[in-house]
Amino acid sequence: MIKSVVITGVSSGFGRGMVDEFLQRGWQVIATMRNVDSKRELFAAPLAQYGEEKLTLLNLDLTDSEQVKSVIDTVLNYGSLHCLIHNAAFRIFGALENLSEAQIRHQFEVNFFGAVSLTQAFLPLLRQSQGSIIFISSTFGFCPYPLTSAHCASKHALEGFAESLYYELQPHGVDVAIIEPGASQTNSMQNRAWGAGDSPTYQLQTANYQKLQQRITGNAANNTPIVARLAADIAAGKRHPFRSRVGTDAQITYLFQKFLPQRLRIPLANFIYKSLFCQEVK
Numbered sequence: 001m002i003k004s005v006v007i008t009g010v011s012s013g014f015g016r017g018m019v020d021e022f023l024q025r026g027w028q029v030i031a032t033m034r035n036v037d038s039k040r041e042l043f044a045a046p047l048a049q050y051g052e053e054k055l056t057l058l059n060l061d062l063t064d065s066e067q068v069k070s071v072i073d074t075v076l077n078y079g080s081l082h083c084l085i086h087n088a089a090f091r092i093f094g095a096l097e098n099l100s101e102a103q104i105r106h107q108f109e110v111n112f113f114g115a116v117s118l119t120q121a122f123l124p125l126l127r128q129s130q131g132s133i134i135f136i137s138s139t140f141g142f143c144p145y146p147l148t149s150a151h152c153a154s155k156h157a158l159e160g161f162a163e164s165l166y167y168e169l170q171p172h173g174v175d176v177a178i179i180e181p182g183a184s185q186t187n188s189m190q191n192r193a194w195g196a197g198d199s200p201t202y203q204l205q206t207a208n209y210q211k212l213q214q215r216i217t218g219n220a221a222n223n224t225p226i227v228a229r230l231a232a233d234i235a236a237g238k239r240h241p242f243r244s245r246v247g248t249d250a251q252i253t254y255l256f257q258k259f260l261p262q263r264l265r266i267p268l269a270n271f272i273y274k275s276l277f278c279q280e281v282k
């Protein structure tokens with residue numbers, strides 16, 4: 001029997017890489033993205049190679065409840081599903097005082113509630129197939145940075161949701177896993193917005209953070225093939241830890257976060273962030 005996977009946010013980055021990886025491994029891929037009609041061309045090669053039976057493109061903006069319902073109905077109609085990958089995300093950065101309530105809600109609609117709706121709807125199929133659910137999180141999912149409170153909160157919520165589900169679904173044969181990539185060269189710089197407010201209080205911190213982000217992302221490797229292989233291995237049932245980190249920065253951040261006692265970690269992190277963000281840098 002051919003196994004099927006739903007992947008969200010496939011128009012670029014990790015999502016696009018996972019589409020190719022799963023197709024190469026013989027899966028049927030149900031690939032969702034916003035504005036599918038304008039992006040069909042991006043999939044001309046895999047569509048020509050594998051055909052529409054193996055690659056289905058569906059329109060899905062996770063903030064659009066009609067589209068969410070339509071994707072759910074389509075997949076439920078197929079009658080089987082073996083893996084669900086929550087990859088789509090949006091990043092809203094900036095000091096809390098510069099964020100509007102609408103921006104914060106939007107952050108959670110895309111990064112958290114979208115994943116919740118799809119997971120809930122597809123669980124009966126995933127229990128039936130003894131399948132898996134993979135959450136693409138981030139270092140923001142376990143390490144809070146300043147000027148990213150809404151994004152951090154959405155990824156932390158996703159990780160809490162995932163770990164709770166891991167224990168809940170283990171007895172029913174559904175595997176749950178989190179992948180936590182560090183900085184990687186994708187479209188994520190474009191898929192990022194800054195708070196609409198312009199409080200002068202945070203100008204220096206914001207400017208320094210933006211410079212640092214540009215430097216980090218500019219120097220980062222493209223980890224798409226690693227993330228794609230890891231996700232396909234997990235979906236294939238290969239042994240894996242509940243959380244898998246990708247990239248040296250993710251590993252170092254994890255060690256810092258998990259193994260330094262709080263009485264050292266918090267003052268040290270505070271010192272680093274103050275030095276990085278609160279004084280004039282070139």
Ligand SMILES: NC(=O)c1ccc[n+]([C@@H]2O[C@H](COP(=O)([O-])OP(=O)(O)OC[C@H]3O[C@@H](n4cnc5c(N)ncnc54)[C@H](OP(=O)(O)O)[C@@H]3O)[C@@H](O)[C@H]2O)c1
Binds near residue numbers: 061086185
């Ligand atoms: N790249 C990194 O440095 C990095 C690091 C850690 C974690 N991650 C995580 O990796 C995952 C993939 O990100 P990426 O790096 O591959 O970035 P990306 O290329 O920007 O991909 C993000 C995807 O999410 C989609 N998306 C955005 N808003 C959406 C919405 N409202 N509804 C549905 N889809 C939406 C985007 O679609 P559009 O093309 O339509 O905007 C895009 O396909 C994300 O969960 C991200 O948090 C990335």
